Amino acid sequence: MTVLTRTILTRIAASIIMLVLISVFIFFAVDMLPGDVARAILGSSATTEALAALRTKLGLDEPAVWRFAHWAWGVLHGDFGTSITTQEPVTTIISFRLGNTLWLAALAAAISIPLALALGIGSALWEGSAFDRIASIVTLGAISMPEFFVAYSLVALFALNWQIFPPISTVTTDSTFLDRLDALILPAITLAFAVVAHMMRMIRAAILDVLGSPFMVMAELKGMPLRRRILRHALPNAAAPIINVIVLNLAYLIVGVVVVEVIFVYPGLGQLLIDSVAQRDLPLVQAGSLIFAAIYLTLNTVADVLAIAFNPRLRFPR
Amino acid sequence: MMTTLFKIIGWGLRGIVVLWVLASLGAEFVAPYKPNDIVGQMWNGAFWQDTSETARQVLGTDQLGRDLLSRLLYGTRNTLTVALGATFAAFAVGIGFGFWAAIARGRIDMACSRVADLIIAVPTLIVTLLVIAAVGPSVGVLVAIIAVVDGARVFRLARLVAMNICAMEYFESARLRGENLRWLMLHEILPNVRMPLITEFGLRFCFIFLFIAALSFLGLGLQPPEADLGSMVRENASAISFGVLAPFFPAAVIAMLAIAVNLSSEALVRAKRRA
Numbered sequence: 078m079t080v081l082t083r084t085i086l087t088r089i090a091a092s093i094i095m096l097v098l099i100s101v102f103i104f105f106a107v108d109m110l111p112g113d114v115a116r117a118i119l120g121s122s123a124t125t126e127a128l129a130a131l132r133t134k135l136g137l138d139e140p141a142v143w144r145f146a147h148w149a150w151g152v153l154h155g156d157f158g159t160s161i162t163t164q165e166p167v168t169t170i171i172s173f174r175l176g177n178t179l180w181l182a183a184l185a186a187a188i189s190i191p192l193a194l195a196l197g198i199g200s201a202l203w204e205g206s207a208f209d210r211i212a213s214i215v216t217l218g219a220i221s222m223p224e225f226f227v228a229y230s231l232v233a234l235f236a237l238n239w240q241i242f243p244p245i246s247t248v249t250t251d252s253t254f255l256d257r258l259d260a261l262i263l264p265a266i267t268l269a270f271a272v273v274a275h276m277m278r279m280i281r282a283a284i285l286d287v288l289g290s291p292f293m294v295m296a297e298l299k300g301m302p303l304r305r306r307i308l309r310h311a312l313p314n315a316a317a318p319i320i321n322v323i324v325l326n327l328a329y330l331i332v333g334v335v336v337v338e339v340i341f342v343y344p345g346l347g348q349l350l351i352d353s354v355a356q357r358d359l360p361l362v363q364a365g366s367l368i369f370a371a372i373y374l375t376l377n378t379v380a381d382v383l384a385i386a387f388n389p390r391l392r393f394p395r
Numbered sequence: 396m397m398t399t400l401f402k403i404i405g406w407g408l409r410g411i412v413v414l415w416v417l418a419s420l421g422a423e424f425v426a427p428y429k430p431n432d433i434v435g436q437m438w439n440g441a442f443w444q445d446t447s448e449t450a451r452q453v454l455g456t457d458q459l460g461r462d463l464l465s466r467l468l469y470g471t472r473n474t475l476t477v478a479l480g481a482t483f484a485a486f487a488v489g490i491g492f493g494f495w496a497a498i499a500r501g502r503i504d505m506a507c508s509r510v511a512d513l514i515i516a517v518p519t520l521i522v523t524l525l526v527i528a529a530v531g532p533s534v535g536v537l538v539a540i541i542a543v544v545d546g547a548r549v550f551r552l553a554r555l556v557a558m559n560i561c562a563m564e565y566f567e568s569a570r571l572r573g574e575n576l577r578w579l580m581l582h583e584i585l586p587n588v589r590m591p592l593i594t595e596f597g598l599r600f601c602f603i604f605l606f607i608a609a610l611s612f613l614g615l616g617l618q619p620p621e622a623d624l625g626s627m628v629r630e631n632a633s634a635i636s637f638g639v640l641a642p643f644f645p646a647a648v649i650a651m652l653a654i655a656v657n658l659s660s661e662a663l664v665r666a667k668r669r670a
Contacts, residue, residue, distance in 0.1 A: 222654070226628075226646035229632070336609050355615070357528055362525060373517070
């Protein structure tokens, strides 16, 4: 086994341990609550019989470790339990919504990654120019703006003023591709806004870092044309940090989706999570949190693995 | 030319924000109405939209007919207070454990660092939602969660900068003098690592402020009838369909505050780099 594979396998093993710890936390966060889960759900006016019935239903009268084992076994088999409010299996509720969320995230990524690359490379090449300065000011503003400000501005302009796109993103199981695209344009742009700003800044920094190194000066002094210098010498060396920041931002997209889904009333996993937190539907909250945490963790691991693969210096952690 | 223009805009924005924050601190004296008084109809327009004789509210009214400007002032103060409190709590936790880990090293350092790694590996919003689902929304819970979750990120920085100080001779001699942990943290390390921590404070505060605004917007932060910027956006959200700008004002205040803080901490970083 080479050093590279061993480092990567160690990193993946660490993430799996992390995921197990997170699922333990997600399960027992509910247990740690002072007082009684059943009473918290039913309220203070519940009768003793109702409380006892709910406790049996939630399995609260069994030992905690046994309950966790039972839950974890179910999760591994794709069974997240039953929703308290709707009495439907959590898996059925979630599958449609997870697809919707991934759709939105994918569209946002498709908009933001090329844009961030173009802006980042451009402002690094013309460092200090008007383009660079304006881009830097605009991105600082975009990072500082809350999603709902961007979202409502877009709705006011494109949905109410000009009526090009719908203000609310309604999709059903039989929406066509174009329907979805039409409904998702505004939320996707909102999401892209913050992510592009962050990615662009990191890409610019990564390229500037490479452009300042001696081998780039050497290439210029040899009289190599700009195009070749950038494509053959600068970009391959800046690739590692760029890929890393793109994957990290994908992780952010998946989680940042929550607020945007609520704004546009989009039937995704984020909206479901917020609703179930408000209704204290614990099986749904646990399932939603676990899925979000798992995706986030996986993307972070991918980012790390890619960074290790591209940068030999990271193969020997100190 | 360009640079001067940007500088003027930047300073102008920061000036407006400082004035606005001062006004919100003295909201009792500045605000035209009490925050929870019903003074008009639902969603009266701002002064340039509603020019009728009866319109007496500068920025119009909210979904219950309360004066928007007054609520904005009180809301700014409430949101800022919670955000500042949460940031201080996160720094107290992060600096405390970070310095302790750097001084003690060995197993304590190992244990603290692994716990911090674990906390950072889970997305902040998800942890917060999970805890709120279990305990119910309240300001105390919010501050406690942020203290832990953002504290873990402050911990990393505090531990790192403290490590450098711990390798210094003056620190070693203080330890040999038999100074206690409290003295070592507050008098040997803290004064020498102020700058990176202050810079981090600006950035962290900005994140926490936006995070609290987002949670309030989701209905899980400060609870009504308390005026609060995030919940004001949500409560007035449907006004957009009638062409009323009510949800924009709180959202714009949030954006301006965050931009001003970011501009200032960026300027701080740049000034430090130059020095």
